[in-house]
Amino acid sequence: MNNLLWLIPAFPLASFLILALTGKRMPPSWVAIIGAGSVSLSAIVTIGTGISFLLLPPVTGNYSQTLWTWMEVAGFNPKVTLFLDALSLVFVFVITFVGALIHIYSVAFMVYDKDYSRFFACMNLFVFAMLLLVLADNLLLLYLGWEGVGLCSYLLIGFWYENPGNGYAARKAFIITRIGDTAMAIGLFVIFYQFGTLLIPDILANAPIVWKSGTAMATITALLLLAGGVGKSAQLPLQTWLPDAMAGPSPVSALIHAATMVTAGVYLIARMHVIFQLSPIAQMTIAIIGAATLLIAGFSALTQYDIKRVLAYSTISQIGYMFLALGLGAWTAAIFHFMVHAFFKALLFLAAGAVIEALHHEHNMFRMGGLKNKLPLIFWTFLIGSASLAALPLVSAGFYSKDQILWYAWSSQNGNPLLWLTALTGAFITAAYTTRMMILTFWGEMKTAPGQQPGKLMTVPLVILAFLSIFAGFLELPHNFGPFSPFSDLLHQVLPETSLKSGISGELLFQLLAFLATFSGIYIAYIFWYKQPQRIEKLKQSETMMRLYRFWLSGWGFDKLYHLAFVRPVIFIANINKNDVVDKIYQGITLMTVYLYRILSFTQSGSLRWYIMGLVIGAIIILGIQIML
Known part of the structure; x- marks a missing residue:
């Protein structure tokens, strides 16, 4: 079964490419079949591979399949090799099997969404990327x-x-x-x-x-x-x-x-x-x-x-x-x-x-x-x-x-x-x-x-x-x-097994x-x-409990802390730095471009006689150059 490993990530990748390129022009039923069907096929291949892995364990303890050499640079030649052992098998099963169920659910849940095909394309790409993560050697x-x-x-x-x-x-x-x-x-x-x-x-x-x-x-x-x-x-x-x-x-x-x-x-x-x-x-x-x-x-x-x-x-x-x-x-x-x-x-x-x-x-x-x-x-x-x-x-x-x-x-x-x-x-x-x-x-x-x-x-x-x-x-x-x-x-x-304390x-x-x-x-x-929801109301009357409640509700204030420690200083520095010399260089390029555009725009007056005159003048200049040469 190791020669079929490539099929597990290949199905969602192929589905992503099809939906990304042609999904907008497909009827929703086709999008659903391709989007959910690809992950379901991956799950079927995974189950078959898993049965083979459990009943006929490989001699090496793993399946490995090299697809191609990714790059060769100064002796560094990483390969695109898929590697399946007991650990990755558990993750691949969860990704494909649970993923297939979620995709089937999504067929109905997202059916009225205007970006139906984009949703399945992104979901398929995610499944492919996650499979690549856990199958990489x-x-x-x-x-x-x-x-x-x-x-x-x-x-x-x-x-x-x-x-x-x-x-x-x-x-x-x-x-x-x-x-x-x-x-x-x-x-x-x-x-x-x-x-x-x-x-x-x-x-x-x-x-x-x-x-x-x-x-x-x-x-x-x-x-x-x-x-x-x-x-x-x-x-x-x-x-x-x-x-x-x-x-x-x-x-x-x-x-x-x-x-x-x-x-x-x-x-x-x-x-x-x-x-x-x-x-x-x-x-x-x-x-x-x-x-x-x-x-x-x-x-x-x-x-x-x-x-x-x-x-x-x-x-x-x-x-x-x-x-x-x-x-x-x-x-x-x-x-x-x-x-x-x-x-x-x-x-x-x-x-x-x-x-x-x-x-x-x-x-x-x-x-x-x-x-x-x-x-x-x-x-x-x-x-x-x-x-x-x-x-x-x-x-x-x-x-x-x-x-x-x-x-x-x-x-x-x-x-x-x-x-x-x-x-x-x-x-x-x-x-x-x-x-x-x-x-x-x-x-x-x-x-x-x-x-x-x-x-x-x-x-x-x-x-x-x-x-x-x-x-x-x-x-x-x-x-x-x-x-x-x-x-x-x-x-x-x-x-390895978990080591326990003696005795x-x-x-x-x-x-x-x-x-x-x-x-x-x-x-x-x-x-x-x-039974007694009034107890909650009684607790809310305590200012200390309400502060604690708001603190927990806000996720222990981590967002506020990070905003004060990181976001506001970055915004402050950015505002100070927004008119530095580098920005003036780009602003100068922009002004020059606008200036040249305005000069050239005079040649586009919309008057036919000016266009004919321009052609005549251009032809005279070209002929004059030719005669001089």
């Missing part, structure tokens, strides 16, 4: 896909560009992620200088030979790569772009900002895990960033009123759990939570999109309510996704993936009580804001009557994702539940504490937003 090709998904994110966040706010959100995402991307690019230069290659297998094999554990160069390189991951995955301190990215259509939020692009940082760190293992400082930094992010974003989600912004802060928080796991050295736990999160968060974004569409584009949860019986299928699928997000014990996939991270936060060699307590507090807050979201949207008094019910193209993907949000968790059972762990067994072909025990006790945190969060939200 060298860091240069990976970086091409990395920047490709950044471009597509910009295009799709600002898809409805007529609204200036959407354009601002797209620019904000593009600029903030460039900060991390620049650091990552510097990291690639350092790696090439140290190893003389950007081939990922060679780097991973030679890193322990070139660097000793804890050396400064290993730490610098790891931190530069981490900066790239922090920007792309919206972690502290570069998390501020993701909530505003909800300006894009709901399928964009589901695909890019829940299931795939924002987890690119998780993939990068897991793929380059050997370098991070050589730098305990960088690895602990990852854990601290993840722990701080999951807590800060969780508190912000607890105060939002826009249903998509709740899910946006939730995404930041859940990726924080993945970063925490990576920092702990719980590599397979991070990837397992990535996969499960992709299922339930894509489900929640798509279900939220269906609610917004049914309520005539209403986003405010406080203007919803009472939809449980009016939108029953949306309600049940949203409930399943919410149960998985809240890590409802035993019955949701989110429990099995998050439980591993909580256990490793205590029991792994890098774990400690503070990281565990932070993760446990995050679990409590997650359960609280998730329950609040469910109550405000589906229970209580109906404030906006729903219109048209969503069709099967929108509901079938929800049902499939709901199924996966329940049963995907059984691919990896907790250690005290039994030895069934096919997911980690697969990933251990690529990623560690009591996993059941920690699971009971996680149960208590989850149910406490659910109960608190039930009391405050359903």
